[in-house]
Amino acid sequence: MSQSPSTLPLPPGEFGLPILGETLSFLQDPDYIIKKHQKYGPVFKARLFGRPTICVKDSLANRFVLTKEKERFAINWPSSTQILFGSLSLALQTGETHQIRRKILAQAFTSRALVGYIDTIEEITQRYLQKWQQMGHLTWYPELRNYTLDIACKLLAGVDGGSETELGNEFETWCKGLFTISWNLPWTQFGQAMRSGEKLIAEVENIIRQRQQAEDLGRDTLGLLLQFRDEEGNGLSFEELKNQLLLLLFAGHEALTSAIVSFCLETARHPEVEEKLRHEQQQFDPIAPLTLETLKEMTYLDWVLQEVLRLIPPLGGGFRKILKTCEWDGYQLPEGWCLLYEIGQTQVNPETYADPNSFRPDRFATPPDKYSYLPFGSGIRGCVGQELARLEMKIFAVRLLRGYRWQLEPGQDLSLATVPAPHPRDKLRVTFSAL
Secondary structure, three states: OOOOHHHOOOOOEOOOEOOOEOHHHHHHOOOHHHHHHHHHOOEEEEEEOOEEEEEEOOHHHHHHHHOOEOOOEEEOOOHHHHHHHOOOOOOOOOHHHHHHHHHHHHHHHOHHHHHHHHHHHHHHHHHHHHHHHHHOEEEHHHHHHHHHHHHHHHHHHOOOOHHHOHHHHHHHHHHHOOOOOOOOOOOOHHHHHHHHHHHHHHHHHHHHHHHHOOOOOOOOHHHHHHHOOOOOOOOOOHHHHHHHHHHHHHHHHHHHHHHHHHHHHHHHHOHHHHHHHHHHHOOOOOOOOOOHHHHHOOHHHHHHHHHHHHHOOOOOEEEEEEOOOEEEOOEEEOOOOEEEEEHHHHOOOOOOOOOOOOOOHHHHHOOOOOOOOOOOOOHHHOOOOHHHHHHHHHHHHHHHHHHEEEEEOOOOOOOEEOOOOOEEOOOOEEEEEEO
């Protein structure tokens, strides 16, 4: 007779300080998770963001969590994330509402839609590359933040030069508060993010109102949201429009910036990879326009980008609430607790990836199991815009490789800060020039 989950022991671990628990260590120490697994094994407990939390890693754990959505687990981000995203954001919606909203947004990321985005991505990419060439020496990370925000604002909301608007001025401060302790005090990161969020929301409101008054609502993401009607003929509320657009701008900006800056860093660190990438580009007509079909033929570039996302995923894991007491790996997962499934540690599991901490793009000649590799999440909550993200990364890489060189400047800290998404602590100082 099998043992009831409620009679099983809790995982090993420690809760740390009252309320705070081990949140500060989790946020500030990039090796926190690694150290805990070394001490306690593949499953451990902690108090994170004020909540008892069980942390699990590897593909089997991911499969268990991600295939039991609604039955045993529900989305449950930290309160700081929930407050700043807004309760009507797709990231927080569940059940039928989540499914319907996801279908709406998915229309903006079909192959047909992606084809229509290429020219815009190309134009903004070339403008920034030429700017960086003129600069010669630059700190790349803040420049890349502006680059991805300009693309996100144009493609998702039809706004030109988003980085030069109030959105650009406030986005970084707002992002820094997404994964932190939700103490709304003027000197805390969360308190500062709340103030920036008020300005961001005001700017998003202006964007929506201007579009609502236009004769053509448009066919971009904002246009799709404005034109949606349910079976009873009701559209989205103004509050939900704001929440959804803000989430999409974040996803198309913060995570993508992390992925692109990691590509720049790793190719600079591995000249043999850069040489292979350049050689592959020489197999294509340099004056032919880029198409989805042409980009798909760039196999080695695809491997490199996959390896970047494996080694430095923009999101290290996902939070869930345990809806019903259950068992994993011989331990009790109590109802009401939180669970963190780990993307970052899964993707450097030596049982799945040989020499897992080395940058080896050719490992993707054999596709991994989807629960061993999930930089965009998986299942019903996988990133709805992941194909657009891949498209942007590829176009950026192609234009960079075909026309420019970049070298790391000495004497900088290239270790990774992990909040709000991984990036070099000294923000990647480089020398940049044309070929």
